[in-house]
Amino acid sequence: MVAGESTQPPQLSARRRRAGRRSAVRSWRLRDQVVWLLAWLAGTMLCLVAGSIVVFLAIKGIAYLRPSLLVRSPSPSANQSGSGGFLDPLIGTLTMAAIGTVVATPLAVATALWIVEYGRPRRLAGLVETAVEIVAATPDIVLAIFGLALFQFGIFAPLSFRASSGGVYGRSFLAAGLMMSLIALPLTYAATRNALRAAPSQLREASYALGKTRVATIRRVLLPKVRSDIATGATLGLGRIIGSTAIVVLLLGASLQNSPQGGVPLLGFLRGTGSTLTSYIFENSPSGEGNAPQKAYAAAFVLILIVLILNAAVARIARVGSGAAATAGRLSL
Amino acid sequence: MRSRRSDDRAERLLGTVACLTFVGIVLMVVFVTQRAAPTFSHEGLSWLGAGGDVDAQIGAMANGAASIHVRVWPLIYGSLLTSGLAVLLALAISLLTAIFIVDLAPRRLRGLMLPVIRLLASVPSVIYGLIGILVLVPFVGNDLITAGQKESVINVIQLTGAGLLVSVAILTVMVTPIITALTIEALAAVPRSWHEGAVALGLNPVRATIAVSLRAIRPAIVAATALAAARALGEAIAVDMVSGGKAFSPNLADGVIFVYEPLRTMASTIIDQGENLSVPAVRSTVYALALLLMFSGLVLSVASRLIRRSLRKYELSS
Amino acid sequence: MRRRRHLTAATLAVIAALAAVPAAYAASTISMSGATASFPLLELLAGRYSSLRHGSVHFKISQGGASVGIADAAAGRVSIGNSSRAPQTGDPSGLYFYPIAKYFVCIVTNSSNKLANLTGAQAQQIFTGKIRNWSQVPGATATGPIDVYSRTSVAGVLTTFQNTLLASGKVGSFATQEASEGLMQNAVKKDASGIGFLSDYFALAKGVNAVGYAGTACDVANVVSGAYPGVSDFYEVTKGPASGQNQAFIHWIQSSAAARKIIQSNWIPLGKIQPVVKSA
Numbered sequence: 001m002v003a004g005e006s007t008q009p010p011q012l013s014a015r016r017r018r019a020g021r022r023s024a025v026r027s028w029r030l031r032d033q034v035v036w037l038l039a040w041l042a043g044t045m046l047c048l049v050a051g052s053i054v055v056f057l058a059i060k061g062i063a064y065l066r067p068s069l070l071v072r073s074p075s076p077s078a079n080q081s082g083s084g085g086f087l088d089p090l091i092g093t094l095t096m097a098a099i100g101t102v103v104a105t106p107l108a109v110a111t112a113l114w115i116v117e118y119g120r121p122r123r124l125a126g127l128v129e130t131a132v133e134i135v136a137a138t139p140d141i142v143l144a145i146f147g148l149a150l151f152q153f154g155i156f157a158p159l160s161f162r163a164s165s166g167g168v169y170g171r172s173f174l175a176a177g178l179m180m181s182l183i184a185l186p187l188t189y190a191a192t193r194n195a196l197r198a199a200p201s202q203l204r205e206a207s208y209a210l211g212k213t214r215v216a217t218i219r220r221v222l223l224p225k226v227r228s229d230i231a232t233g234a235t236l237g238l239g240r241i242i243g244s245t246a247i248v249v250l251l252l253g254a255s256l257q258n259s260p261q262g263g264v265p266l267l268g269f270l271r272g273t274g275s276t277l278t279s280y281i282f283e284n285s286p287s288g289e290g291n292a293p294q295k296a297y298a299a300a301f302v303l304i305l306i307v308l309i310l311n312a313a314v315a316r317i318a319r320v321g322s323g324a325a326a327t328a329g330r331l332s333l
Numbered sequence: 334m335r336s337r338r339s340d341d342r343a344e345r346l347l348g349t350v351a352c353l354t355f356v357g358i359v360l361m362v363v364f365v366t367q368r369a370a371p372t373f374s375h376e377g378l379s380w381l382g383a384g385g386d387v388d389a390q391i392g393a394m395a396n397g398a399a400s401i402h403v404r405v406w407p408l409i410y411g412s413l414l415t416s417g418l419a420v421l422l423a424l425a426i427s428l429l430t431a432i433f434i435v436d437l438a439p440r441r442l443r444g445l446m447l448p449v450i451r452l453l454a455s456v457p458s459v460i461y462g463l464i465g466i467l468v469l470v471p472f473v474g475n476d477l478i479t480a481g482q483k484e485s486v487i488n489v490i491q492l493t494g495a496g497l498l499v500s501v502a503i504l505t506v507m508v509t510p511i512i513t514a515l516t517i518e519a520l521a522a523v524p525r526s527w528h529e530g531a532v533a534l535g536l537n538p539v540r541a542t543i544a545v546s547l548r549a550i551r552p553a554i555v556a557a558t559a560l561a562a563a564r565a566l567g568e569a570i571a572v573d574m575v576s577g578g579k580a581f582s583p584n585l586a587d588g589v590i591f592v593y594e595p596l597r598t599m600a601s602t603i604i605d606q607g608e609n610l611s612v613p614a615v616r617s618t619v620y621a622l623a624l625l626l627m628f629s630g631l632v633l634s635v636a637s638r639l640i641r642r643s644l645r646k647y648e649l650s651s
Numbered sequence: 652m653r654r655r656r657h658l659t660a661a662t663l664a665v666i667a668a669l670a671a672v673p674a675a676y677a678a679s680t681i682s683m684s685g686a687t688a689s690f691p692l693l694e695l696l697a698g699r700y701s702s703l704r705h706g707s708v709h710f711k712i713s714q715g716g717a718s719v720g721i722a723d724a725a726a727g728r729v730s731i732g733n734s735s736r737a738p739q740t741g742d743p744s745g746l747y748f749y750p751i752a753k754y755f756v757c758i759v760t761n762s763s764n765k766l767a768n769l770t771g772a773q774a775q776q777i778f779t780g781k782i783r784n785w786s787q788v789p790g791a792t793a794t795g796p797i798d799v800y801s802r803t804s805v806a807g808v809l810t811t812f813q814n815t816l817l818a819s820g821k822v823g824s825f826a827t828q829e830a831s832e833g834l835m836q837n838a839v840k841k842d843a844s845g846i847g848f849l850s851d852y853f854a855l856a857k858g859v860n861a862v863g864y865a866g867t868a869c870d871v872a873n874v875v876s877g878a879y880p881g882v883s884d885f886y887e888v889t890k891g892p893a894s895g896q897n898q899a900f901i902h903w904i905q906s907s908a909a910a911r912k913i914i915q916s917n918w919i920p921l922g923k924i925q926p927v928v929k930s931a
Contacts, residue, residue, distance in 0.1 A: 028537045035429070035539055036437065042426045043433030043446065046513075049506060050449045053456065053464065107350060114347035124352065131355040137560070137630050139567020141600050145623040146361035148610070149368050169682070169711070185354065215343040243457030245570040250607050254713070261680070261709070273711070278459045285463050286841065287574045289833025293467055300460050307455050311448075386824055392804030396718040396741070471841070480795045487783050487796050491827055493842065579827055595827075605830065608715035609805065611684070611728045 054304070061301020064294040070302070074256040074280070080290035086299050088258045089280035092173070093242060093306075095269075096276055099177025100184050100241040105234050107181065108188035113218060116196040136186035144250040147179040151251070160261070160271055171253035172261065173270045179247050184237025191233025195226040232318045239310045242303070245278040254279060256290075277303045362627075369620035371613070375401045380621070382406050387580035387597070391606065394614035401614045405622065407580045411596040414497065414583065415572065416565035419504035424558055426505070427512035428547065435520055435546070436538045447517075454510035462574035465503045470494045470575055473593065482590050490594060495577040498592040503571050508561040515560070519553035520546055552641040559637035563630045566600065573601035599626055679896050682711040685720015685733030687831035688754060688808050688850035689885040693733055695913050696904055703909070708896060714831060717807030721746065724888045730897050732888035735807030735850070738930035746930040747893065748886040751904045753919035756812045756881040757854035757861040757869035759836075761843050764793035768863040774816055777846060780823040785844060793844045800838045800847035801826035808832065811883040812848045816864060852917045874919060884921070886928070 025036055068085055075084030111128065119125040135143075151159055152170035160172035199222060207217040253273025260268035275283070281299050284290035372380055383406035390403045434446050474494020483492050523546045531541035547554070577595020580602075585591050597605075599622045609615045683693060690712065697710035715723075717734040724732030725743035738748055758774060760766050767790055769777070776782040778799060785793045801822040802809040813821060829835040832853045839845040840858040848854075854861045854869065861869045864881065873879040887893075887901050904910045905921075914920045 024537060028539075032537055032540050035432070035543070039429045039433040039437055039539070042429035043438060043442075046426070046430055046453070046509070047442075047445065047449050050453050053460075054452070056464065056468075057460070107353065110347050110350040111354060114344070114351040118344045118347065124348075128351050128355050131358050133634075134358060134631070135354065137563050137634055138627060139563065139569070139600065139630070141567055141569035141603050142623050142627050142630075145603060145620060146365050149364040149620065150361050153364065182354075182357070213337045214340045215337075218343075239455055243455065243459075245457065245459040246604065249570070249604060253711075255711075259709070259711070278457055281459050281463055282570065282574075285459075285574060286466050286837050287462070287834075289831060289837070291833065291837065296463055296467075300463055303457060304460060307457065308452070311451060311455055315448075388828060389804065389824060392828075395716070395722075395803075395805045483796045484784075488780075489825065491796075491798050491825065493798065493827070577827075578829075608684075608713065608830075609719055611715070611723050611726070612719060613726075 057297070057301050057304050060297035061304075063297075065298040065301055069295065069298055074275075080256070080284055080292040080295055086277065086280050086295065086302075088256065089275045089277045089299065090302070092248075092252070092258060092274045092276040093278070093303075095173055095274075096177055096180050096248070097238055097241055099173065099270075100180030101234055101238055103178060103181035104184040104237055105188055105230065108185050108233065108237075109192050109223075109230055111185075112189050112192035112196060113222075116193055117214065117218060117222075132186050132189055135182055136190075140183065140244050140246040141250075143179055143182060144247040147175060147182075147247070147251055151175040151178075158271070169253070171251050171273055173252065173272065173274060176247055176251040177270075179251055180241045180244065183244060183247070184234070184241050187236040187240060188230065188233035191229050191236065192226060195229035196222065199225055228317055232314055235310060235314045235317060239307060239314070242306060242310070243278065245282055248276045248279040249282060252276065252279065254283070256280075256283070365620050365624060369617050369624050371617040372401055372403070372621040376403075380405060380618075381409065383582075391602075391609075391615060391618065394618065395606075395609045395612050401617065403618050405599070405618075407582045408597055408599045408602055408622070409625075410582050411576070411580070412566055412598040412600065414596065415500045415504055415576070415598055416562055418497075418501045419508055419565045420558060420562045422501070422505045423509040423512055423561055424554075426509050427516055427557075428554075430509075430513050431516040431520060431547075432539060432542050434517060436542055450510045450513050453506065454514065458507065458568060458571040459574075461503050461507055462571035465499050465571065465575040466495070469499045469502065473499055478593050482593070486587060486590055486594075490579070490581055492590070492593050493577065493595070494593070495575050496593050496595040497576075497583050499575040500572050500596070500598075501592075503575060504565050504568060507568060507571065508565050511561045511564060512554070512557045515557035516547075516550065516554060519550040519557075523549050552644045555640045555644070556637050559633045563633050566598075566629055567626060569598075569600035569604045572598050573604045576601055578605075679707070680709040680711055681731060681896055681900060682713075682729040683720070683731045683733055684713045684715050684723045684729045685888070686717040686735035686807050686885070687714045687833065688717075688735045688806075688852070689733045689752075690714050690832075691852055692752060692885065692914065692918060695916075696910055699909055699913060700900060700903060708900070716803060716805030716830070717810075718805040721888055724890055727890065730889070731893075731901070734886040734888050736810040736883060737886070737928060739810070742930045744930055745891060747889050747891065748928040748930065749889070749893065749901050749905070750884040750886055750921060750925040750928070751901070752885045752914045753874070753882060753921060754885060755851050755869065755871075755874045755879060755919075756808055756816065756848055756883070757851065758816065758846065758864065759839050759849050759854050759859040759861055760791075760846050761793070761839055761841075762858050762860050763843050764791055764846075764860060766791045766793075766860065766862050768866060771816070771818060771865050774864065775818060775820050778817060778822045778826070779820055780825055795844050798842050798845045799823070799826040800835055800842075800845055801828050802835060802848075803828045803830050807883075808848070808850050812881065815881045815883070816848070855917075871919060884925075885918075892927075 025033065070085060070090065071087055072085035073088050074080060074086060075082055115125055115129060148170055150156065152168045154168060157168045159174045160169045203221060204217055207221045252275060254275065255273045256275055258269065258272060258274035260272035277299050281296045282288050284292045284296035380403055382404050384404040387403065387405055387407050394401060394403065434443055438446065471494060478492050478494060486492065527545050527549065528541050531545045532538060536544065576597060578597065579595045580597040581595050583591050583594040583596055587594065603619050603622055606615055606619050610619060693712055697712060701708055701710060717736050720732035721734055721742055723729040725746055734748065738746065758769060766788065773788065777797060782788065784796055785791045813819060827838065829838055832850055835847050835849055836853045836856065836859060839847045849859065863869055864879065867873050867878045869879060874882055889897055893901050911920050
């Protein structure tokens with residue numbers, strides 16, 4: 001054997017390879033041939049289903065989406081088939097995304113930092129990890145109900161409004177936004193935690209060797225390193241927030257137009273009720289009273305576009321960062 | 334490294350924030366249990382049983398009937414039926430898709446599959462419900478169900494197309510990406526040499542994958558199935574739109590018509606009763622259902638952990 | 652260190668200011684819940700009233716059904732309950748029902764089913780399940796089994812329908828129950844063999860066919876003349892006599908010309924201010 005010579009078997013031409021594989025299938029046992037066929041069917045069916053969903057939504061969306069829909073508020077009556085667009089739901093979706101991400105990201109990063117860098121007492125760290133796992137596994141509807149129970153408690157009246165005879169309404173942008181942050185939390189947390197764990201210990205040791213405190217190490221060394229993973233996690237959480245309907249239906253008060261509570265400009269808006277694209281679609285489908293399937297299709301098209309853009313963003317950011325966040329992303333489907 | 338005061342302060346601050354999640358969850362569970370307590374204390378566990386029309390019972394409570402009387406078995410049955418069938422179908426499709434991606438797909442198609450799976454996983458559930466109710470339900474109602482079939486059950490239930498078939502179809506599509514993605518990820522961790530060794534011994538690639546790789550990742554498949562089952566049980570919006578809106582227990586004895594019969598699940602009941610939650614009797618029942626759902630999610634998670642432990646000798650990585 | 656303390660103090664001051672400001676801006680809010688049949692009317696009335704009061708009164712209207720509104724009003728969860736039925740035994744006591752408008756209930760079928768009239772007996776037989784096929788209904792152009800739609804038991808319109816058009820019979824449990832007027836309208840619109848019942852605002856819309864009862868067409872003229880039986884009132888329900896903002900709003904509905912004009916657009920104004928009905 002001459003030095004440097006490859007020990008690989010001789011490369012067959014591509015055509016020869018393909019021919020070999022095909023004839024191989026014909027020689028398999030019947031059982032395996034059936035599996036071969038079913039596997040091909042399953043794979044292509046999945047592609048077809050995904051493709052047809054996107055194509056169908058695109059066709060219906062382009063047919064019914066007009067730019068005026070994006071800038072006009074919904075008509076105030078329950079019947080939506082007349083004029084009016086979905087500006088308010090669009091604003092609602094963006095607000096939800098903002099509140100949810102702004103609250104969830106610092107919370108998730110702080111939790112991940114504490115678990116990975118400190119993590120004492122051990123029991124407490126285990127409890128916190130379990131708590132986040134439970135939140136990750138809980139369905140949206142259960143979280144929505146839990147949130148309702150929480151925010152109808154007297155203390156939280158400033159977050160929504162109190163009826164003249166004492167009952168706390170419990171539904172508002174703030175209430176729904178806080179619950180949204182809860183569903184985004186596990187995704188950002190997992191991404192950050194995996195990235196922190198994947199950071200080589202030499203990084204920390206070098207920093208300590210230079211005399212830096214742990215706090216300074218976190219701030220100046222670790223956080224910049226895992227920045228893109230945090231971004232990946234936050235974007236994944238964003239995707240889940242934008243797609244969530246159950247929390248909106250139960251915790252946002254289901255008023256078609258965003259109706260602020262009280263006169264203060266921003267705070268009144270946040271304490272008020274409203275809708276998002278998801279609840280707008282729900283209301284305009286035959287399951288709701290909006291009676292306007294065309295508008296539902298248009299809103300669905302806008303929603304799926306937002307989701308596709310977010311997906312592409314995740315792929316882009318994950319490629320820039322380490323692979324740890326991408327792993328967390330796949331795991332937390 | 335000596336710890337400075339700033340480190341202690343940071344540790345305390347971060348620790349407090351980290352525990353906020355834990356405290357929040359405990360608070361929520363406490364509140365919900367308190368609100369759900371009337372149903373449990375009133376009926377003990379018999380409220381989980383069968384007996385009478387659940388819709389009528391909830392309606393009577395919403396109407397101001399003072400006492401709590403409900404038998405939610407049809408709802409539990411509906412949840413179990415749709416989720417069970419969906420998970421079984423999804424498991425089969427996912428394993429076949431995994432085999433397809435790993436062994437059979439041409440290279441270009443293989444690169445397409447992962448974005449496809451991610452796309453299916455990130456479509457919001459309300460869009461699945463919309464397509465279901467605007468496309469699938471009329472198709473089933475007008476083209477698949479014959480007038481003769483409608484007549485044969487007309488004394489018991491009305492068939493409108495929304496029911497078991499469409500619910501299971503939608504849930505399967507929603508849940509398949511979860512199992513598929515986790516299976517492929519676990520397959521990537523199996524040493525390639527195992528598969529090559531099996532092929533060298535004369536197995537064809539597909540059989541090698543099934544007999545060696547899939548068998549090796551059984552714990553991961555169990556975990557993925559548990560996750561998928563929890564997702565299916567908790568899906569409220571999409572199921573609410575296509576399940577038919579009647580708390581009926583589909584009857585296997587009806588033959589083919591069984592798949593056309595309407596039903597209602599626990600999760601969709603919570604959404605349906607959203608407006609009635611101000612009535613105490615309805616509220617405690619709905620919160621009790623939510624507790625049930627959370628409890629079943631925990632049970633699934635514990636069960637999957639136990640099964641994985643018993644399969645530990647095949648586990649490749651923790 | 653000092654800078655951090657100043658920063659914290661400044662943040663706390665801002666938060667305290669933000670919390671105090673809402674108190675200064677207090678606009679009053681009237682919250683309502685209840686009947687889905689009167690929801691369109693109340694929305695119009697609330698909008699008009701709010702603009703007449705230059706935004707000093709806000710409204711929060713949710714639905715749920717007449718019984719839910721009554722229960723909410725009784726428990727103090729809302730300021731005013733909307734009801735589409737009179738008080739009945741089983742309602743909480745101490746409630747005041749203020750009538751504000753008349754409405755009527757029509758039997759409806761899909762617009763492709765040109766059924767013009769049903770007798771009282773036929774209506775009873777269809778909705779209780781004794782007649783199950785359109786072939787047994789003379790005048791119907793639909794074929795096949797009848798899909799019966801009804802309302803959930805919290806609906807006031809259901810009570811009105813059963814009392815006036817079904818001779819106090821009950822709709823059979825086989826019927827699909829819809830949770831609101833809008834959902835019922837949807838259901839009948841997309842089901843060619845469907846039949847149901849709707850309040851006038853929803854029944855006289857496009858896509859559904861309003862069926863006559865016992866030879867009388869279901870329209871406003873017949874209701875005003877007294878020929879059509881399926882009539883009831885919308886009520887505003889308060890716990891105890893209405894007071895403050897609630898009383899001002901209800902009084903405005905019952906007496907102002909602007910409110911009367913709104914009511915006349917799709918419903919029937921009361922002849923004069925009717926006396927309040929009290930629950931037992």
